[in-house]
Amino acid sequence: MDWDRLKTFYHVATAGSISRAMDTIHLSQSAITRQIQSLEHSLKTKLFKRHTKGITLTEQGSYLFEETEKIFADLNSIEKKIVEYKSVPTGNLSINTTVAFGSMWLSPRINEFIHEYPEINLKLNYSEDEQDMLRQDYDIGLWMRKPRHLDLVSKHIATIKYHIYGSANYINEMGMPLRRSELNSHRLITYGIGKPSPLSxxxxxxKTGVKKNQKNRRPHITINNLYGLLVAVETGAGLAALPDYMAQHKAHLVKVLPDIEGPSYDVHMVYHENLKGSLKLIAFRDFLMNKISQWRF
Structure with missing residues (x-):
């Protein structure tokens, strides 16, 4: 089987279209089409179904893609281990986590990491879709739940707690609620429709403090991501339940009803089995655990 044709097939199947694959493998559309046709001819089977809106894999194509993915994963693992024969952590390290945790906790600390490990090149992907790590082959995921994939290694690194927060200006305007029932007279901002939250x-x-025979409160504003909730609270739009790490260094935010602790969730560092022993992974893990040990929530 021709290796170049197999690589072309892999990139087209990964991209989901010939036009998108062109950006990755830098071949013309006609050259890609010829290679796919040649591969299909040599295998005596169709690998793609052609539609007006694009292409999809046939049953044989899906099987070939699964096997090819394993080959590429093995090759990437070999390449990474060869690069890391040096005693100093070096090379590319890609990390996937949520928009809120990445933007508000990880990014402010990345400068320290790159100063400590200048030969590691970081690629950060902030997305609400954990499948990005699987589809795009990120090295490390900082996930808000334990992975269900058996080929991923998981290490619990932190527990994130929630409290209610408001801005100092909002509290001066509306007053500080002293009991849960007083939340009824405040503007409440909640999480809207969007990607699933790690909270149950x-x-x-x-609903906190609401009696069984009473209706739940109604939100004044709903926003579909945590960063949006934070900004709304900071500008005095109302009160919201936020993870403590987002408010840690916000001097103008006030913890409301501090004895009331909301649900919590665990953060897991997730990585592929074949990265065990990787110097750059160990470097990031140790850095991460050191920073997490300094949390004061």
Whole structure:
């Protein structure tokens, strides 16, 4: 089987279209088409179904893609281990985590990491879709739940707790609630429709302190991501339940009803089995655990 044709097939199948694959493998559309046709001819089977809106894999194509993925994963692992024969952690390290945790916790600390390990090149991907790590072959995921994939290694690194927060200006305007029932007279901001939250009860602020025979509170604003909630709270739009790490260094934010602790969730460092022993992974893990040990929530 021709290796170049197999590589072309892999990139087209990964991209989901010939036009998108062109950006990755830098071949013309006609050259890619010829290579796919030659591969299909040599295998005596169709690998793609052609549609007006694009292409999809046939049953034989899906099987070949699964096997080819394993080959590429092995090759990437070999390449990474060869590069890391040096005693100093070096090379590319890609990390996938959520938008909120990445933007508000990881990014402010990355400068320290690159100063400590200048030969590691970082690629950070902030997304609410954990499947990005599997599809795009990221080295490390900082996930808000334990992975269900058996080929991923998971290490618990932190537990994130939630409290209710408001801005100092909002509290001066509306007053500080001293009891849960007083939340009824405040503007509440909650998580809206969007990607699933790691919390089992995302909008617990609407029901805390509400009696069984009473209706839950209604939100004044709903926003579909945590960073948006934070900004709304900072500008005085109302009160919201936020993870403590987002408010840690926000001097103008006030913890409301501090004795009321909302649901919590665990953060896991997730990586592929074949990266065990990787110097750059160990470097990032140790750095991460050191920073997490300094949390004061």
């Amino acid at each position: 009860d995302t909008n617990w602020i609407l």
